[in-house]
Amino acid sequence: TRTPVNVTVTGAAGQIGYALLFRIASGHLLGADVPVKLRLLEIPQGMKAAEGTAMELDDCAFPLLRGIDIFDDPNKGFEGANVALLVGARPRTKGMERGDLLSANGGIFKPQGAAINAHAADDIKVLVVGNPANTNALIAQAAAPDVPAERFTAMTRLDHNRAISQLAARTGAAVTDIKRLTIWGNHSATQYPDIFHAEIAGKNAAEVVNDEQWLAETFIPTVAKRGAAIIEARGASSAASAANAALDHVHTWVNGTAAGDWTSMGVPSDGSYGVPEGIISSFPVTTKDGKYEIVQGLDINEFSRARIDASVAELVEERDAVRELGLI
Ligand code: NAX
Numbered sequence: 001t002r003t004p005v006n007v008t009v010t011g012a013a014g015q016i017g018y019a020l021l022f023r024i025a026s027g028h029l030l031g032a033d034v035p036v037k038l039r040l041l042e043i044p045q046g047m048k049a050a051e052g053t054a055m056e057l058d059d060c061a062f063p064l065l066r067g068i069d070i071f072d073d074p075n076k077g078f079e080g081a082n083v084a085l086l087v088g089a090r091p092r093t094k095g096m097e098r099g100d101l102l103s104a105n106g107g108i109f110k111p112q113g114a115a116i117n118a119h120a121a122d123d124i125k126v127l128v129v130g131n132p133a134n135t136n137a138l139i140a141q142a143a144a145p146d147v148p149a150e151r152f153t154a155m156t157r158l159d160h161n162r163a164i165s166q167l168a169a170r171t172g173a174a175v176t177d178i179k180r181l182t183i184w185g186n187h188s189a190t191q192y193p194d195i196f197h198a199e200i201a202g203k204n205a206a207e208v209v210n211d212e213q214w215l216a217e218t219f220i221p222t223v224a225k226r227g228a229a230i231i232e233a234r235g236a237s238s239a240a241s242a243a244n245a246a247l248d249h250v251h252t253w254v255n256g257t258a259a260g261d262w263t264s265m266g267v268p269s270d271g272s273y274g275v276p277e278g279i280i281s282s283f284p285v286t287t288k289d290g291k292y293e294i295v296q297g298l299d300i301n302e303f304s305r306a307r308i309d310a311s312v313a314e315l316v317e318e319r320d321a322v323r324e325l326g327l328i
Helices: 015-025 044-059 098-119 133-142 157-171 205-209 212-224 226-234 240-255 302-324
Strands: 005-010 036-041 065-071 083-086 125-128 152-154 182-184 192-194 263-268 280-288 291-294
Touching (some): 015 036, 015 044, 015 240, 083 098, 083 133, 098 302, 125 133, 125 240, 133 152, 133 263, 133 280, 152 280, 157 192, 157 205, 157 212, 157 240, 157 263, 182 263, 182 302, 192 302, 205 212, 212 226, 212 302, 240 263, 240 280, 263 291
Parallel strands (some): 005 083, 036 065, 125 152
Antiparallel strands (some): 182 192, 182 280, 280 291
């Protein structure tokens, strides 16, 4: 029998947490044969609701779930963690400037990074979901100097999945026919969903679509603004789809990408494609044996270059702002 994998989830009492925990416990994060122990991390006000969720998890009698512990102290919450999903964050509220948002989140992600550094397992893998996800991941990573930097990642898989779905709808293809789609840059409105290297049933996606106006004026903004459209329709932000993307991100990282395909992950840049080293930017990546590699050698056309550069410029600004605030 396998040793259970310790999975820490922050923001466990929130709406993404509620959509996420039951699927982790039923084997959708790591695999149908991998037992898990859940460590829920909340703030004191969230503890009672997290206990309620834990009661429901008990009531599912999930065969793979080997324990649930709930904490409001990050030093305990990350103890022995093999996988950490950093979901809880400080949302932007009315009248909040970017600097306020970054410093409020620095107050969360810096201590969490330090706690991961001190207490997590040696093989820790971190996914940051809480926004601004890329820069929150950078803050946590900077606070964890003993953990290899590449273990800190940010979620752009929801954007990736949204882009696949939009492209499938436009072309009438099945989502499973679409490969090699890429989200570049920041998980924000500046993100760039790139179909120039994507394939639809083996054919180049940009050639199948053959409509640059649709690309620029419909596809890219629809994907980039989908979060706002969900809020408008549902009266609440994406939760089940975000949870699903978090499961996909970690599952792919641990279990590998399919031959001939890749995925999108926010990862520390190694300077590839002119993205400044160190910032956490979304790239096309392949994964194997629990490690990822940025796909190399793609030709970047002018259309793509301008959009990648714009999103990366935003990430550089965010990095400079958190540096200024002493958060990294
Ligand atoms: P909720 O407000 O429903 O839940 C957040 C939870 O986090 C709350 O229970 C709160 O008590 C807890 N929390 C706050 N500070 C904490 C801390 N220091 N330690 C532990 N827990 C803490 O938000 P929800 O809808 O679940 O969204 C969570 C985050 O995901 C938000 O930042 C949101 O912007 C972000 N998203 C990111 C997406 C992505 O693609 N990267 C998409 C979905 C989502 O918008």
